Amino acid sequence: MSEVRVRFAPSPTGYVHVGSLRTALYNYLFARHHQGRFVLRIEDTDQSRYVEGAVENLLETLRWTGLDYDEGPEKGGPYGPYFQSQRKEIYHEHVQQLLDKDAAYPCFCSEETLNAMREEQQKKGLPVMYDGRCRNIPKEEALERMKSEPHVIRLKVPRTGNTMVKDIIRGDVSFENALIDDQILLKSDGFPTYHLANVVDDHLMKISHVIRGEEWLPSTPKHILLYRAFGWQEPQFAHLPLLLNPDRTKLSKRQGDVAVEDYRAKGFLPQALVNFVALLGWNKGDDQEIFSLEELVKYFSLERVNKAGAVFDVHKLEWMNGHYIRSIAEDEYLRIGQEWLKKLNLDTGDAQKNRLILQAVRPALNKFADLPQKTAVFFKDALEYDEQAKEWLAKPESKEILKIMIEELAQTDELTLESFKTLMKTVQKRSGQKGKDLWMPVRAAITGETHGPDLGIVLTVIGKRKVEQFLKQALAI
Protein backbone atom coordinates (compact mmCIF):
# COMPACT_ATOMS: atom_id res chain seq x y z
CA MET A 1 0.00 0.00 0.00
CA SER A 2 1.35 3.42 -0.91
CA GLU A 3 1.25 6.09 1.75
CA VAL A 4 -1.94 6.06 3.75
CA ARG A 5 -3.55 9.47 4.11
CA VAL A 6 -7.00 9.78 5.60
CA ARG A 7 -9.05 12.69 6.77
CA PHE A 8 -11.76 13.63 9.20
CA ALA A 9 -13.86 16.29 7.54
CA PRO A 10 -16.60 17.57 9.81
CA SER A 11 -18.75 20.56 9.17
CA PRO A 12 -18.68 22.80 12.21
CA THR A 13 -22.22 22.64 13.50
CA GLY A 14 -21.48 23.61 17.08
CA TYR A 15 -20.99 20.25 18.69
CA VAL A 16 -19.36 16.93 17.87
CA HIS A 17 -21.79 14.10 17.29
CA VAL A 18 -20.73 10.74 18.77
CA GLY A 19 -21.13 9.30 15.28
CA SER A 20 -18.58 11.83 14.08
CA LEU A 21 -16.32 10.81 16.92
CA ARG A 22 -16.54 7.20 15.78
CA THR A 23 -15.74 8.23 12.20
CA ALA A 24 -12.84 10.36 13.40
CA LEU A 25 -11.61 7.51 15.58
CA TYR A 26 -11.65 4.91 12.79
CA ASN A 27 -9.81 7.30 10.49
CA TYR A 28 -7.29 7.98 13.22
CA LEU A 29 -6.81 4.30 14.00
CA PHE A 30 -6.44 3.39 10.34
CA ALA A 31 -3.86 6.13 9.82
CA ARG A 32 -1.83 5.27 12.89
CA HIS A 33 -2.03 1.55 12.23
CA HIS A 34 -0.51 2.06 8.79
CA GLN A 35 1.92 4.77 9.88
CA GLY A 36 -0.03 7.14 7.66
CA ARG A 37 -1.20 10.70 8.06
CA PHE A 38 -4.42 11.88 9.67
CA VAL A 39 -5.74 15.13 8.24
CA LEU A 40 -8.38 17.39 9.76
CA ARG A 41 -10.32 19.47 7.28
CA ILE A 42 -13.15 21.83 8.12
CA GLU A 43 -16.05 21.64 5.71
CA ASP A 44 -17.57 25.07 6.23
CA THR A 45 -19.10 25.69 2.84
CA ASP A 46 -22.60 26.33 4.07
CA GLN A 47 -22.77 29.94 5.12
CA SER A 48 -26.27 29.58 6.49
CA ARG A 49 -25.08 27.01 9.01
CA TYR A 50 -22.25 29.07 10.42
CA VAL A 51 -22.04 28.69 14.19
CA GLU A 52 -19.92 30.93 16.37
CA GLY A 53 -17.14 29.08 18.17
CA ALA A 54 -17.91 25.77 16.51
CA VAL A 55 -14.37 25.20 15.26
CA GLU A 56 -12.80 25.99 18.63
CA ASN A 57 -15.23 23.60 20.25
CA LEU A 58 -14.40 20.93 17.71
CA LEU A 59 -10.67 21.29 18.28
CA GLU A 60 -11.10 21.22 22.04
CA THR A 61 -13.23 18.09 21.85
CA LEU A 62 -10.68 16.37 19.64
CA ARG A 63 -7.96 17.31 22.09
CA TRP A 64 -9.98 15.87 24.95
CA THR A 65 -10.43 12.54 23.19
CA GLY A 66 -6.74 12.33 22.38
CA LEU A 67 -7.18 11.95 18.63
CA ASP A 68 -4.33 14.12 17.47
CA TYR A 69 -4.11 14.99 13.80
CA ASP A 70 -1.06 15.61 11.66
CA GLU A 71 -2.34 18.32 9.35
CA GLY A 72 -5.16 20.78 9.77
CA PRO A 73 -6.25 23.94 11.57
CA GLU A 74 -3.65 25.40 13.94
CA LYS A 75 -1.14 22.86 12.68
CA GLY A 76 -0.96 23.64 8.99
CA GLY A 77 0.56 21.23 6.53
CA PRO A 78 1.65 21.01 2.92
CA TYR A 79 -1.84 20.92 1.43
CA GLY A 80 -3.59 23.79 3.20
CA PRO A 81 -5.57 25.79 3.81
CA TYR A 82 -7.63 23.26 5.73
CA PHE A 83 -10.78 25.35 5.83
CA GLN A 84 -12.91 24.94 2.75
CA SER A 85 -14.18 28.48 3.11
CA GLN A 86 -10.61 29.57 2.36
CA ARG A 87 -10.33 27.47 -0.77
CA LYS A 88 -12.97 29.10 -2.94
CA GLU A 89 -10.58 30.03 -5.75
CA ILE A 90 -9.37 26.46 -5.93
CA TYR A 91 -12.90 25.22 -6.47
CA HIS A 92 -13.59 27.90 -9.05
CA GLU A 93 -10.52 26.94 -11.04
CA HIS A 94 -11.56 23.34 -11.00
CA VAL A 95 -15.11 24.08 -12.01
CA GLN A 96 -13.70 26.02 -14.91
CA GLN A 97 -11.74 22.93 -15.94
CA LEU A 98 -14.93 20.93 -15.94
CA LEU A 99 -16.74 23.60 -17.94
CA ASP A 100 -13.91 23.66 -20.48
CA LYS A 101 -14.07 19.89 -20.79
CA ASP A 102 -17.80 20.08 -21.24
CA ALA A 103 -18.19 17.85 -18.19
CA ALA A 104 -20.30 20.42 -16.37
CA TYR A 105 -22.79 23.11 -17.35
CA PRO A 106 -24.47 26.16 -15.92
CA CYS A 107 -28.06 25.81 -14.80
CA PHE A 108 -30.31 28.86 -14.63
CA CYS A 109 -33.39 27.20 -13.21
CA SER A 110 -35.02 29.06 -10.34
CA GLU A 111 -36.19 27.48 -7.16
CA GLU A 112 -39.78 27.78 -8.37
CA THR A 113 -38.98 26.05 -11.64
CA LEU A 114 -37.30 23.20 -9.81
CA ASN A 115 -40.11 22.80 -7.33
CA ALA A 116 -42.69 22.69 -10.11
CA MET A 117 -40.60 20.11 -11.92
CA ARG A 118 -40.32 17.91 -8.86
CA GLU A 119 -44.02 18.12 -8.13
CA GLU A 120 -44.76 17.08 -11.67
CA GLN A 121 -42.39 14.11 -11.40
CA GLN A 122 -43.86 13.08 -8.10
CA LYS A 123 -47.34 13.17 -9.57
CA LYS A 124 -46.32 11.03 -12.51
CA GLY A 125 -44.47 8.59 -10.28
CA LEU A 126 -41.17 9.32 -11.97
CA PRO A 127 -37.85 9.44 -10.12
CA VAL A 128 -37.45 12.89 -8.66
CA MET A 129 -34.32 14.41 -10.18
CA TYR A 130 -33.14 17.26 -12.33
CA ASP A 131 -34.42 16.75 -15.87
CA GLY A 132 -31.43 18.38 -17.52
CA ARG A 133 -33.30 21.19 -19.22
CA CYS A 134 -30.30 23.54 -19.03
CA ARG A 135 -27.95 20.89 -20.33
CA ASN A 136 -28.54 21.67 -23.95
CA ILE A 137 -28.32 25.44 -23.92
CA PRO A 138 -25.78 26.31 -26.65
CA LYS A 139 -22.40 27.08 -25.17
CA GLU A 140 -22.25 30.63 -26.54
CA GLU A 141 -25.62 31.48 -25.07
CA ALA A 142 -24.81 29.85 -21.75
CA LEU A 143 -21.56 31.79 -21.47
CA GLU A 144 -23.40 35.02 -22.17
CA ARG A 145 -26.16 34.36 -19.66
CA MET A 146 -23.64 33.42 -16.96
CA LYS A 147 -22.45 37.02 -16.97
CA SER A 148 -25.75 38.40 -15.84
CA GLU A 149 -28.03 35.64 -14.57
CA PRO A 150 -27.79 33.82 -11.27
CA HIS A 151 -26.85 30.22 -11.85
CA VAL A 152 -25.38 27.05 -10.42
CA ILE A 153 -22.96 24.65 -12.06
CA ARG A 154 -24.07 21.08 -12.51
CA LEU A 155 -22.15 17.92 -13.29
CA LYS A 156 -23.03 16.31 -16.62
CA VAL A 157 -23.73 12.78 -15.51
CA PRO A 158 -23.72 10.12 -18.26
CA ARG A 159 -27.22 9.02 -19.19
CA THR A 160 -26.34 5.38 -19.72
CA GLY A 161 -24.27 2.68 -18.12
CA ASN A 162 -23.46 1.95 -14.51
CA THR A 163 -21.02 3.24 -11.95
CA MET A 164 -19.47 0.78 -9.58
CA VAL A 165 -18.42 1.70 -6.07
CA LYS A 166 -15.77 -0.59 -4.68
CA ASP A 167 -16.25 -0.41 -0.96
CA ILE A 168 -13.82 -2.04 1.45
CA ILE A 169 -16.58 -2.83 3.91
CA ARG A 170 -19.50 -3.56 1.59
CA GLY A 171 -17.90 -4.94 -1.53
CA ASP A 172 -19.02 -3.84 -5.00
CA VAL A 173 -22.12 -1.67 -5.16
CA SER A 174 -23.49 -0.78 -8.55
CA PHE A 175 -25.55 2.29 -9.44
CA GLU A 176 -27.41 3.01 -12.65
CA ASN A 177 -26.17 6.27 -14.15
CA ALA A 178 -29.60 7.15 -15.52
CA LEU A 179 -30.77 7.43 -11.91
CA ILE A 180 -27.95 9.70 -10.80
CA ASP A 181 -28.81 13.36 -10.59
CA ASP A 182 -26.87 16.08 -12.39
CA GLN A 183 -25.36 17.09 -9.10
CA ILE A 184 -24.89 20.76 -8.29
CA LEU A 185 -21.20 21.46 -7.84
CA LEU A 186 -21.19 25.20 -7.36
CA LYS A 187 -24.00 27.04 -5.62
CA SER A 188 -25.30 30.38 -6.83
CA ASP A 189 -23.54 32.08 -3.92
CA GLY A 190 -20.24 30.91 -5.36
CA PHE A 191 -19.62 28.31 -2.67
CA PRO A 192 -19.02 24.71 -3.64
CA THR A 193 -21.33 21.93 -2.53
CA TYR A 194 -20.02 19.12 -0.39
CA HIS A 195 -19.60 16.92 -3.44
CA LEU A 196 -17.27 19.24 -5.33
CA ALA A 197 -15.26 20.48 -2.38
CA ASN A 198 -14.87 17.01 -1.00
CA VAL A 199 -13.60 15.47 -4.21
CA VAL A 200 -11.30 18.34 -5.09
CA ASP A 201 -9.82 18.50 -1.60
CA ASP A 202 -9.45 14.77 -1.18
CA HIS A 203 -7.52 14.68 -4.43
CA LEU A 204 -5.40 17.74 -3.73
CA MET A 205 -4.69 16.54 -0.20
CA LYS A 206 -3.70 13.15 -1.58
CA ILE A 207 -6.24 11.25 0.49
CA SER A 208 -5.81 7.52 -0.10
CA HIS A 209 -8.85 6.20 1.80
CA VAL A 210 -12.18 7.88 2.32
CA ILE A 211 -13.64 6.47 5.52
CA ARG A 212 -17.02 7.99 6.29
CA GLY A 213 -20.58 7.24 7.37
CA GLU A 214 -22.93 5.02 5.42
CA GLU A 215 -25.20 7.95 4.62
CA TRP A 216 -22.64 8.88 1.95
CA LEU A 217 -22.81 5.65 0.05
CA PRO A 218 -25.60 6.81 -2.29
CA SER A 219 -23.63 9.86 -3.37
CA THR A 220 -20.37 8.02 -3.89
CA PRO A 221 -21.08 7.24 -7.58
CA LYS A 222 -21.39 10.99 -8.13
CA HIS A 223 -18.02 11.45 -6.54
CA ILE A 224 -16.48 8.73 -8.65
CA LEU A 225 -17.91 10.31 -11.80
CA LEU A 226 -16.38 13.59 -10.69
CA TYR A 227 -12.94 12.04 -10.18
CA ARG A 228 -13.18 10.63 -13.67
CA ALA A 229 -14.33 13.92 -15.15
CA PHE A 230 -11.19 15.49 -13.74
CA GLY A 231 -9.11 12.58 -14.97
CA TRP A 232 -8.08 11.67 -11.43
CA GLN A 233 -7.49 8.37 -9.73
CA GLU A 234 -10.20 7.85 -7.13
CA PRO A 235 -9.35 6.93 -3.54
CA GLN A 236 -10.53 3.76 -1.83
CA PHE A 237 -13.85 3.97 -0.04
CA ALA A 238 -15.08 2.50 3.22
CA HIS A 239 -18.59 3.31 4.41
CA LEU A 240 -19.16 2.83 8.11
CA PRO A 241 -22.41 1.49 9.57
CA LEU A 242 -24.65 4.06 11.19
CA LEU A 243 -24.98 4.68 14.91
CA LEU A 244 -28.57 4.21 15.98
CA ASN A 245 -31.08 5.37 18.58
CA PRO A 246 -32.69 2.64 20.70
CA ASP A 247 -35.56 2.65 18.17
CA ARG A 248 -33.01 1.94 15.43
CA THR A 249 -33.29 5.25 13.61
CA LYS A 250 -30.16 7.25 12.87
CA LEU A 251 -28.73 8.49 16.16
CA SER A 252 -30.10 11.95 16.73
CA LYS A 253 -30.68 14.64 19.28
CA ARG A 254 -34.05 14.41 20.92
CA GLN A 255 -33.56 10.80 21.89
CA GLY A 256 -30.79 11.51 24.35
CA ASP A 257 -27.31 12.85 24.29
CA VAL A 258 -25.51 12.77 20.98
CA ALA A 259 -22.77 15.31 21.58
CA VAL A 260 -19.38 14.24 22.84
CA GLU A 261 -19.52 17.38 24.97
CA ASP A 262 -22.64 16.06 26.71
CA TYR A 263 -20.81 12.96 27.82
CA ARG A 264 -17.83 14.97 28.91
CA ALA A 265 -20.12 17.20 30.95
CA LYS A 266 -21.62 14.18 32.66
CA GLY A 267 -18.27 12.99 33.81
CA PHE A 268 -17.43 10.29 31.34
CA LEU A 269 -13.75 9.63 30.83
CA PRO A 270 -12.43 10.07 27.30
CA GLN A 271 -10.79 6.63 27.43
CA ALA A 272 -14.17 5.06 28.14
CA LEU A 273 -16.03 6.97 25.44
CA VAL A 274 -13.37 6.16 22.86
CA ASN A 275 -13.22 2.51 23.88
CA PHE A 276 -16.99 2.19 23.80
CA VAL A 277 -17.45 3.92 20.47
CA ALA A 278 -14.65 1.86 18.92
CA LEU A 279 -16.65 -1.29 19.66
CA LEU A 280 -19.72 0.05 17.89
CA GLY A 281 -19.07 -1.60 14.57
CA TRP A 282 -15.67 -3.13 15.13
CA ASN A 283 -14.16 -5.86 17.26
CA LYS A 284 -10.82 -7.52 17.55
CA GLY A 285 -12.18 -10.97 16.81
CA ASP A 286 -11.80 -12.41 20.29
CA ASP A 287 -13.32 -11.61 23.68
CA GLN A 288 -11.28 -8.51 24.45
CA GLU A 289 -13.45 -5.45 25.10
CA ILE A 290 -11.20 -3.14 27.04
CA PHE A 291 -8.68 -1.35 24.84
CA SER A 292 -6.34 1.54 25.29
CA LEU A 293 -5.96 3.86 22.31
CA GLU A 294 -2.58 2.26 21.62
CA GLU A 295 -4.13 -1.20 21.57
CA LEU A 296 -6.88 -0.03 19.24
CA VAL A 297 -4.23 1.32 16.89
CA LYS A 298 -2.44 -1.98 17.01
CA TYR A 299 -5.45 -4.16 16.27
CA PHE A 300 -7.72 -2.01 14.13
CA SER A 301 -8.55 -3.00 10.58
CA LEU A 302 -11.32 -2.01 8.19
CA GLU A 303 -11.81 -5.66 7.31
CA ARG A 304 -13.23 -6.26 10.76
CA VAL A 305 -15.75 -3.42 10.58
CA ASN A 306 -19.38 -4.56 10.56
CA LYS A 307 -21.99 -3.75 7.98
CA ALA A 308 -25.07 -3.37 10.16
CA GLY A 309 -25.89 -0.28 12.20
CA ALA A 310 -25.28 -0.32 15.95
CA VAL A 311 -27.52 0.98 18.72
CA PHE A 312 -25.74 3.34 21.06
CA ASP A 313 -26.40 1.74 24.45
CA VAL A 314 -25.77 4.26 27.20
CA HIS A 315 -26.11 1.48 29.79
CA LYS A 316 -23.04 -0.30 28.57
CA LEU A 317 -21.17 2.99 28.24
CA GLU A 318 -21.89 3.65 31.93
CA TRP A 319 -20.60 0.24 32.88
CA MET A 320 -17.45 0.78 30.86
CA ASN A 321 -16.93 4.23 32.32
CA GLY A 322 -17.28 2.78 35.81
CA HIS A 323 -14.70 0.22 34.86
CA TYR A 324 -12.29 2.97 33.79
CA ILE A 325 -13.00 5.03 36.91
CA ARG A 326 -11.90 2.01 38.92
CA SER A 327 -8.92 1.10 36.80
CA ILE A 328 -7.09 4.37 36.26
CA ALA A 329 -4.26 5.26 38.63
CA GLU A 330 -5.52 6.39 42.04
CA ASP A 331 -3.89 9.79 41.92
CA GLU A 332 -5.41 10.46 38.52
CA TYR A 333 -8.80 9.45 39.86
CA LEU A 334 -8.39 11.70 42.89
CA ARG A 335 -7.26 14.60 40.75
CA ILE A 336 -10.28 14.38 38.46
CA GLY A 337 -12.61 13.67 41.38
CA GLN A 338 -11.32 16.72 43.23
CA GLU A 339 -12.15 18.93 40.24
CA TRP A 340 -15.63 17.52 40.15
CA LEU A 341 -16.20 18.00 43.88
CA LYS A 342 -15.35 21.62 43.40
CA LYS A 343 -17.52 21.99 40.34
CA LEU A 344 -20.48 20.35 42.08
CA ASN A 345 -20.11 22.34 45.31
CA LEU A 346 -19.20 19.23 47.27
CA ASP A 347 -15.76 20.43 48.27
CA THR A 348 -15.45 20.04 52.06
CA GLY A 349 -12.53 22.43 52.15
CA ASP A 350 -10.52 19.65 53.75
CA ALA A 351 -8.27 17.83 51.30
CA GLN A 352 -8.06 14.77 53.52
CA LYS A 353 -11.84 14.50 53.78
CA ASN A 354 -12.29 15.02 50.05
CA ARG A 355 -9.90 12.18 49.46
CA LEU A 356 -11.75 9.88 51.85
CA ILE A 357 -15.09 10.68 50.22
CA LEU A 358 -13.74 10.00 46.77
CA GLN A 359 -12.18 6.73 47.84
CA ALA A 360 -15.34 5.60 49.59
CA VAL A 361 -17.51 6.26 46.61
CA ARG A 362 -15.23 4.98 43.89
CA PRO A 363 -16.52 1.40 43.64
CA ALA A 364 -20.06 2.65 43.12
CA LEU A 365 -19.29 5.51 40.75
CA ASN A 366 -20.08 5.18 37.07
CA LYS A 367 -19.73 8.81 36.11
CA PHE A 368 -18.67 11.91 37.97
CA ALA A 369 -21.99 13.67 37.56
CA ASP A 370 -23.39 11.02 39.95
CA LEU A 371 -21.21 12.37 42.73
CA PRO A 372 -23.92 14.41 44.47
CA GLN A 373 -26.15 11.38 44.80
CA LYS A 374 -23.34 8.99 45.72
CA THR A 375 -21.86 11.30 48.34
CA ALA A 376 -25.15 12.43 49.86
CA VAL A 377 -24.54 10.50 53.12
CA PHE A 378 -21.56 12.68 53.89
CA PHE A 379 -23.48 15.92 53.70
CA LYS A 380 -26.71 15.31 55.57
CA ASP A 381 -27.69 17.82 58.24
CA ALA A 382 -30.99 16.35 59.29
CA LEU A 383 -31.67 12.65 59.10
CA GLU A 384 -34.63 10.79 57.78
CA TYR A 385 -34.84 7.06 58.32
CA ASP A 386 -36.07 4.58 55.78
CA GLU A 387 -38.19 1.62 56.84
CA GLN A 388 -35.37 -0.85 57.31
CA ALA A 389 -33.37 1.65 59.29
CA LYS A 390 -36.34 2.21 61.59
CA GLU A 391 -36.65 -1.52 62.15
CA TRP A 392 -33.06 -1.78 63.25
CA LEU A 393 -33.29 1.22 65.51
CA ALA A 394 -36.43 -0.08 67.17
CA LYS A 395 -34.58 -3.06 68.64
CA PRO A 396 -33.56 -2.76 72.30
CA GLU A 397 -30.16 -4.27 71.45
CA SER A 398 -29.60 -1.46 68.99
CA LYS A 399 -30.42 1.21 71.52
CA GLU A 400 -27.95 -0.39 73.86
CA ILE A 401 -25.23 -0.17 71.22
CA LEU A 402 -25.98 3.47 70.56
CA LYS A 403 -25.85 4.30 74.27
CA ILE A 404 -22.49 2.61 74.68
CA MET A 405 -21.23 4.41 71.61
CA ILE A 406 -22.21 7.77 72.97
CA GLU A 407 -20.37 7.04 76.20
CA GLU A 408 -17.27 5.83 74.43
CA LEU A 409 -17.35 8.69 71.99
CA ALA A 410 -17.19 11.16 74.84
CA GLN A 411 -13.79 9.74 75.69
CA THR A 412 -12.49 9.93 72.17
CA ASP A 413 -10.71 13.03 70.88
CA GLU A 414 -11.65 13.04 67.24
CA LEU A 415 -12.74 10.33 64.90
CA THR A 416 -10.18 8.86 62.57
CA LEU A 417 -10.17 5.60 60.67
CA GLU A 418 -8.06 4.10 63.49
CA SER A 419 -9.90 5.52 66.49
CA PHE A 420 -13.21 4.46 64.97
CA LYS A 421 -11.87 0.92 64.65
CA THR A 422 -10.88 0.72 68.31
CA LEU A 423 -14.11 2.38 69.32
CA MET A 424 -16.12 -0.30 67.54
CA LYS A 425 -13.99 -3.01 69.18
CA THR A 426 -14.89 -1.60 72.56
CA VAL A 427 -18.56 -1.33 71.70
CA GLN A 428 -18.46 -4.91 70.53
CA LYS A 429 -16.98 -6.09 73.84
CA ARG A 430 -19.33 -4.09 76.02
CA SER A 431 -22.51 -4.89 74.04
CA GLY A 432 -21.69 -8.47 73.20
CA GLN A 433 -22.96 -7.85 69.69
CA LYS A 434 -20.97 -8.44 66.53
CA GLY A 435 -21.28 -8.54 62.76
CA LYS A 436 -24.48 -7.20 61.30
CA ASP A 437 -26.10 -6.81 64.73
CA LEU A 438 -23.32 -4.51 65.77
CA TRP A 439 -22.84 -2.49 62.61
CA MET A 440 -26.33 -2.06 61.24
CA PRO A 441 -27.66 -0.07 64.20
CA VAL A 442 -24.74 2.30 63.81
CA ARG A 443 -25.23 2.60 60.06
CA ALA A 444 -28.95 3.18 60.46
CA ALA A 445 -28.37 5.82 63.13
CA ILE A 446 -25.73 7.72 61.20
CA THR A 447 -27.03 7.49 57.66
CA GLY A 448 -30.72 6.70 58.06
CA GLU A 449 -30.22 3.88 55.60
CA THR A 450 -29.09 0.27 55.68
CA HIS A 451 -26.64 0.51 52.83
CA GLY A 452 -23.90 2.81 51.72
CA PRO A 453 -20.13 3.28 51.71
CA ASP A 454 -17.65 2.08 54.31
CA LEU A 455 -18.88 3.18 57.74
CA GLY A 456 -15.44 4.03 59.06
CA ILE A 457 -15.00 6.58 56.30
CA VAL A 458 -18.50 7.94 56.73
CA LEU A 459 -18.04 8.57 60.45
CA THR A 460 -14.57 9.98 60.03
CA VAL A 461 -15.74 12.46 57.44
CA ILE A 462 -18.89 13.44 59.28
CA GLY A 463 -16.91 14.09 62.45
CA LYS A 464 -17.41 13.44 66.14
CA ARG A 465 -19.77 16.28 66.83
CA LYS A 466 -22.32 15.36 64.18
CA VAL A 467 -22.01 11.65 64.94
CA GLU A 468 -22.92 12.33 68.56
CA GLN A 469 -25.86 14.40 67.45
CA PHE A 470 -27.13 11.67 65.10
CA LEU A 471 -26.69 8.98 67.77
CA LYS A 472 -28.77 10.92 70.25
CA GLN A 473 -31.38 11.67 67.65
CA ALA A 474 -31.64 7.98 66.77
CA LEU A 475 -31.96 7.05 70.39
CA ALA A 476 -34.89 9.40 70.72
CA ILE A 477 -37.10 7.75 68.12
Added chain:
RNA sequence: GGCGCGUUCGUCUAGCGGUUUAGGACGCCGGCCUCUCACGUCGGUAACACGGGUUCGAAUCCCGUACGCGCUACCA
Protein backbone atom coordinates in the same frame (compact mmCIF):
# COMPACT_ATOMS: atom_id res chain seq x y z
C1' G B 1 -42.55 6.31 -5.00
C1' G B 2 -37.28 5.38 -6.75
C1' C B 3 -32.28 3.85 -5.55
C1' G B 4 -29.02 1.67 -2.01
C1' C B 5 -27.60 -0.85 2.42
C1' G B 6 -28.70 -4.10 6.25
C1' U B 7 -31.02 -8.42 9.38
C1' U B 8 -27.25 -13.92 15.33
C1' C B 9 -29.72 -13.22 22.71
C1' G B 10 -33.46 -6.75 24.87
C1' U B 11 -28.40 -4.19 23.37
C1' C B 12 -22.96 -4.52 21.42
C1' U B 13 -21.04 -8.74 19.12
C1' A B 14 -17.98 -13.93 17.98
C1' G B 15 -19.02 -17.19 14.03
C1' C B 16 -16.11 -16.53 7.43
C1' G B 17 -19.75 -25.16 5.35
C1' G B 18 -18.70 -29.88 9.72
C1' U B 19 -14.49 -28.13 16.03
C1' U B 20 -21.57 -25.37 17.98
C1' U B 21 -25.70 -28.69 23.21
C1' A B 22 -24.37 -21.10 18.69
C1' G B 23 -19.21 -18.24 22.42
C1' G B 24 -18.18 -13.36 25.03
C1' A B 25 -19.83 -8.46 27.03
C1' C B 26 -23.81 -5.03 28.98
C1' G B 27 -28.60 -5.67 31.28
C1' C B 28 -31.60 -8.86 34.28
C1' C B 29 -31.92 -13.05 38.04
C1' G B 30 -29.37 -16.06 41.85
C1' G B 31 -24.84 -17.76 44.92
C1' C B 32 -20.22 -16.24 47.21
C1' C B 33 -17.42 -12.14 49.47
C1' U B 34 -18.94 -8.18 52.93
C1' C B 35 -21.69 -4.32 58.63
C1' U B 36 -24.77 -2.95 54.07
C1' C B 37 -24.73 -1.21 49.14
C1' A B 38 -21.36 -1.22 45.39
C1' C B 39 -16.91 -3.55 43.51
C1' G B 40 -15.09 -8.37 42.57
C1' U B 41 -16.20 -13.41 41.64
C1' C B 42 -19.18 -17.80 40.29
C1' G B 43 -23.60 -19.51 37.94
C1' G B 44 -28.29 -18.74 35.31
C1' U B 45 -31.57 -16.15 31.58
C1' A B 46 -31.84 -15.05 26.41
C1' A B 47 -30.66 -15.14 19.51
C1' C B 48 -29.29 -17.49 13.87
C1' A B 49 -36.27 -12.65 10.48
C1' C B 50 -39.08 -16.04 7.10
C1' G B 51 -39.43 -19.31 2.73
C1' G B 52 -37.05 -21.83 -1.03
C1' G B 53 -32.71 -23.86 -3.05
C1' U B 54 -27.06 -25.69 -3.38
C1' U B 55 -24.59 -29.57 -0.35
C1' C B 56 -23.52 -35.83 2.66
C1' G B 57 -23.85 -31.38 5.91
C1' A B 58 -25.78 -24.13 6.32
C1' A B 59 -26.11 -19.17 11.28
C1' U B 60 -22.32 -19.53 7.46
C1' C B 61 -23.17 -19.96 -0.11
C1' C B 62 -27.41 -18.54 -3.80
C1' C B 63 -32.50 -16.72 -4.79
C1' G B 64 -37.01 -14.69 -3.11
C1' U B 65 -40.18 -12.45 0.71
C1' A B 66 -40.76 -9.56 4.97
C1' C B 67 -39.07 -5.95 8.05
C1' G B 68 -35.70 -1.96 9.32
C1' C B 69 -32.62 1.96 8.03
C1' G B 70 -30.18 5.50 4.77
C1' C B 71 -30.29 8.65 0.47
C1' U B 72 -33.47 11.06 -2.93
C1' A B 73 -31.64 19.84 -1.02
C1' C B 74 -28.21 25.61 -4.21
C1' C B 75 -27.21 20.62 4.16
C1' A B 76 -23.29 18.07 5.11
